[in-house]
Amino acid sequence: MEKNDADFSLKETLECGQCFRFEKVAENKYTVISGFRVISVEQVDDSIIFSGDDIAFWRSYFDLNRDYSEIKMRLSREDAIMAEAISFAPGIHILNQAFFETLLSFIISQNNNIPRIRGLIHHLSSNYAQEIQKGIFAFPTAGELAGVSEDDFRQLGFGFRARYLVDAIKKVNEGAFDEEVLRDYPTPVLREKLMTICGVGHKVADCVMLFSLGKTDVFPADVWIQRVMNVLYSPNGETADLQAEASRRFGMDAGFAQQYLFHYGRMKKIGKEG
DNA sequence: ATCCAGGATCTCC
DNA sequence: GGAGATCATGGA
Numbered sequence A: 001m002e003k004n005d006a007d008f009s010l011k012e013t014l015e016c017g018q019c020f021r022f023e024k025v026a027e028n029k030y031t032v033i034s035g036f037r038v039i040s041v042e043q044v045d046d047s048i049i050f051s052g053d054d055i056a057f058w059r060s061y062f063d064l065n066r067d068y069s070e071i072k073m074r075l076s077r078e079d080a081i082m083a084e085a086i087s088f089a090p091g092i093h094i095l096n097q098a099f100f101e102t103l104l105s106f107i108i109s110q111n112n113n114i115p116r117i118r119g120l121i122h123h124l125s126s127n128y129a130q131e132i133q134k135g136i137f138a139f140p141t142a143g144e145l146a147g148v149s150e151d152d153f154r155q156l157g158f159g160f161r162a163r164y165l166v167d168a169i170k171k172v173n174e175g176a177f178d179e180e181v182l183r184d185y186p187t188p189v190l191r192e193k194l195m196t197i198c199g200v201g202h203k204v205a206d207c208v209m210l211f212s213l214g215k216t217d218v219f220p221a222d223v224w225i226q227r228v229m230n231v232l233y234s235p236n237g238e239t240a241d242l243q244a245e246a247s248r249r250f251g252m253d254a255g256f257a258q259q260y261l262f263h264y265g266r267m268k269k270i271g272k273e274g
Numbered sequence B: 001a002t003c004c005a006g007g008a009t010c011t012c013c
Numbered sequence C: 001g002g003a004g005a006t007c008a009t010g011g012a
Helices: A010-015 A055-061 A068-076 A080-088 A099-108 A114-128 A150-155 A159-173 A187-194 A202-212 A223-233 A242-268
Strands: A002-004 A022-026 A029-034 A037-044 A047-051 A131-133
Touching: A010 A029, A010 A037, A029 A055, A037 A055, A037 A131, A068 A080, A068 A242, A080 A242, A099 A114, A099 A159, A099 A202, A150 A159, A187 A202, A223 A242
Parallel strands: none
Antiparallel strands: A002 A047, A022 A029, A029 A037, A037 A047
């Protein structure tokens, strides 16, 4: 099945750091896992070729039903810095990932590096989830993880994040975090609710909201974004309030802006020595 | 060996 | 309420 989209790059979208569950099988060809689903997807020019089931789900996952040309126009119209960041990877889409999977993934991401995050998520999946294809595991459900202890997680290498996972799993299993209900919360209320989970601070909450709950106005501020904003937008001193600055500059498009800037800054090593 | 990684929490004052 | 230390682990 094919679909055309000139504003989408499969490679840029998967490899810009928002998602941890994909394998590159060839240039512009990937196997992607989300929840209990797996898809083989390839991009040839502007054509996206899906091989697998639930194509409507995957079109939504890759956010192919949104017009990104308007977003990029608004962001870059009076902002040469943003125009440069967008032109570096103009095909980035914000993925619509599964809530529970995103919550645990970004709890795991704290004070960690991307290769190791991917490895830990694979440990979670291969130990506790169903094998949906040969050698390919679903992401475990909260139910499947209900009996896993802090010590079990520590032995798998999660370190100090073990007790955070246990708390998140417990609260989800208690029914306090139903995805469909959460989507209707206003952003500030939703952030506070997510932050009641031990191990979820402001940044992880924002990642969960942006990457899995459709809150495209939030601006997750990690160390890279702090460096990028300070170097590119505030060369004469650090920005006092990063959230206010992002809101003022990018408004309702802050989530998209964040991902363009994050990827650009990380690839260019902006603010890093060397 | 020392530092660092898409931070959050705890512990001081 | 804000700065500083601490947290597990593995790769550079």
